[in-house]
Amino acid sequence: MSEDIIVVGAGGFGRETLDVIAAINAAAPAPVWNVLGVVDDGLSPIHGERLAARGIPHLGGIEELRARFPSCRYVVGIGSPSVRGRLSAMIDSWGGRAATLVHPAAVIGTQVTIGEGAVLCGGAQISTNVELGRHVHVNPGAIVGHDCRLEDHVSVNPGAIISGDVRIESGTLIGAGAVILQLLVVGGGALVAASACVTKDVPRGATVRGVPAR
Ligand SMILES: CC(C)(COP(=O)(O)OP(=O)(O)OC[C@H]1O[C@@H](n2cnc3c(N)ncnc32)[C@H](O)[C@@H]1OP(=O)(O)O)[C@@H](O)C(=O)NCCC(=O)NCCS
Incomplete structure (x- = not known):
């Protein structure tokens, strides 16, 4: 029913x-x-x-x-x-x-946990050993790499790529087409601009843009 x-x-x-x-x-x-x-x-x-x-x-x-x-x-x-x-x-x-809503055309790897309230759109790709917190949104075409942790209320906009072993703290927005390189931490409440390439940790609450992102 x-x-x-x-x-x-x-x-x-x-x-x-x-x-x-x-x-x-x-x-x-x-x-x-x-x-x-x-x-x-x-x-x-x-x-x-x-x-x-x-x-x-x-x-x-x-x-x-x-x-x-x-x-x-x-x-x-x-x-x-x-x-x-x-x-x-x-x-x-x-x-x-x-x-919790997972589109049937989202690709979800092994050992993935998805928090309540999360929405994973069609074409989202989640690799292996990933933790998605409560109310996380992953938009079409976004990729979340292996061993990532996305805390509560993170939004990953269309086409963004989060490389392996990245931690995105709560309330952060990753703009469309942005790339986050591996092993980094993006602080809570940060905003990564569309098309930015993040090569260093991002402080909490910061807005970063450009290539490399500053
Ligand atoms: C970075 C961002 C937050 C800036 O928003 P804003 O503060 O309203 O900025 P403005 O549009 O007033 O632009 C301010 C300056 O930043 C530049 N800028 C805006 N977005 C940019 C981006 N993604 N990368 C680099 N520079 C950017 C503008 O060209 C402008 O430059 P100027 O002062 O030399 O003219 C926003 O543009 C962004 O990228 N948000 C992500 C949105 C997203 O993913 N949208 C898709 C939704 S599905």
Whole structure:
């Protein structure tokens, strides 16, 4: 029997998360998830139209999860690590239960652990002996190398490459197409710009860009 799920966030990644759910359902012998709809506190008209066009209801603001759907699974489909961290902590404090979503076209190696609330998109590749924390997002075409540790709420944007034995601390965003060389540590809350090549450890909270990244 399928389980009810609500996606938090109607923006781009929220609707990509709906695609991940649809792909999981399509690949299973019977649907795994029953999407009740999307909650979003600040639904823009364009996002509202895009949701409506695919027949997904907007259920109201995030508070609706607590008020009307306390036992429903949730997933935060919002790309910003800090926003995702704040909202998932709030929903968890209400007793929320996060769903973990792995697209059937994601490639997952051996000895991989995936935290609750994580979303792995189609075309993501996760190597062997990798730990992904809670609410980690790995976008299409991103590669996470062997023996990596990605802490809670990390976002790996499309096409980024994280080499082996890297630690990415919580709340960090790795921009599209960035490359992180092996054995490095990217500090918590850092932002690695799109297309950067990181050759040294990145301090907590820093923004680095360019090749080599500074
Ligand atoms: C680095 C980043 C955070 C900068 O954002 P910002 O502070 O709003 O910066 P701005 O767009 O105002 O640009 C500031 C300067 O940085 C430069 N810059 C912006 N992004 C850059 C990048 N990825 N690499 C190198 N330089 C960059 C701009 O050209 C500009 O240079 P200038 O001052 O000489 O004109 C952002 O551009 C980025 O790369 N974010 C990652 C986003 C991503 O992965 N998007 C894909 C989503 S799926």
